[in-house]
Amino acid sequence: MTSGSPAVARRREQLSDFLRTRRARLTPADVDMVAVGRRRTPGLRREEVAALAGVGVSWYTWLEQGRDINVSNEVLDAISRALRLSEPERAHLYLLTGLNPPRVGGADADVTPELRQLLDAWSPRPALLQDKYWNLLALNDAAKTVLGYHDTDQNCLITFFTNTRYRGMHGHWATIAPDIVAAYRAEAAHSPGDPEFARVITELTAASPEFADLWARHDVGAPIQAVKAVHHPEAGDLLFDTTNLAVANHPDWHVILYNPRPGTDTEARLHRLQRIRLAAPA
Known part of the structure; x- marks a missing residue:
């Protein structure tokens, strides 16, 4: 994601909102995880999404905050799987990070x-x-x-x-x-x-x-x-x-x-x- 323009800033805000709302709709049971401790807010924690996707907690936090970081198709696909995104949602995630969604199957x-x-x-x-x-x-x-x-x-x-x-x-x-x-x-x-x-x-x-x-x-x-x-x-x-x-x-x-x-x-x-x-x- 590149920085600078108001359009990019708006896209980052939308990315942040999108990831937070997708995370909030899931429970640990939805992704076969054991809930640990009390939860002040509904949904998965950032560290749980990071663990499911196989990425660092800090990196995922920066992504969800809309910071200017490098992303790849492989990582976006891993996050899509972790958050149980539908195909339209996966494509939307790609677009919000400034990448073109890849073709799926035949x-x-x-x-x-x-x-x-x-x-x-x-x-x-x-x-x-x-x-x-x-x-x-x-x-x-x-x-x-x-x-x-x-x-x-x-x-x-x-x-x-x-x-x-x-x-x-x-x-x-x-x-x-x-x-x-x-x-x-x-x-x-x-x-x-x-x-x-x-x-x-x-x-x-x-x-x-x-x-x-x-x-x-x-x-x-x-x-x-x-x-x-x-x-x-x-x-x-x-x-x-x-x-x-x-x-x-x-x-x-x-x-x-x-x-x-x-x-x-x-x-x-x-x-x-x-x-x-x-x-x-x-």
Whole structure:
């Protein structure tokens, strides 16, 4: 935690209140400890939390007081376990100490049936779910047939540069590629040192000289809001606007819905393509 600004001071106050209230709601019995002596206030003592987390009493006291000390992911996770924090509470603790909450487990396992139903219900229009790394968490069949995604595609940025079918269906690919890379750099800048951003960038730099050249420019830009143009081999020219929706319980996840551009025949072409696909033999 760094010192100086009023925002940091407020965050430290919130951290202090948060840790005290989480400690106060637990009893020694809740954490399989034997209560020793009389207690003037409810809840666990600081030394008990420190013992459960495997940290020094002085260090934990300084943390709870909001002092300017160094914290690590490992220690925050140990304190989270000691205080029996829920996953949202654990993420909140990370944010109050100025760190980015790490991802938990496999993202695909957390995609709810309701989210998948939303994507499927959007057909014959494309829809997909991605995280802040632009990893593809789920997509409907239309995203594959209309936009050119494969079952093996796992990241939208990697797909953009390495999937030849996808590239072939996007006539303005070369024009928008610099803006795509600039938007990704801006996204990654919010999480310096994040290993998942580093993985995507390293993998794509090795796989695509075009990406490597664009990344070396160090351009930074806002997310692209332009009309998406697709030339489909069966449906012809398609134009989409996109709607980007954040997922309430996963703020780093976004549902992207592709809306046929008003004033075009894209909607009719999509339905015609769907009828062709349904009529085709399995």
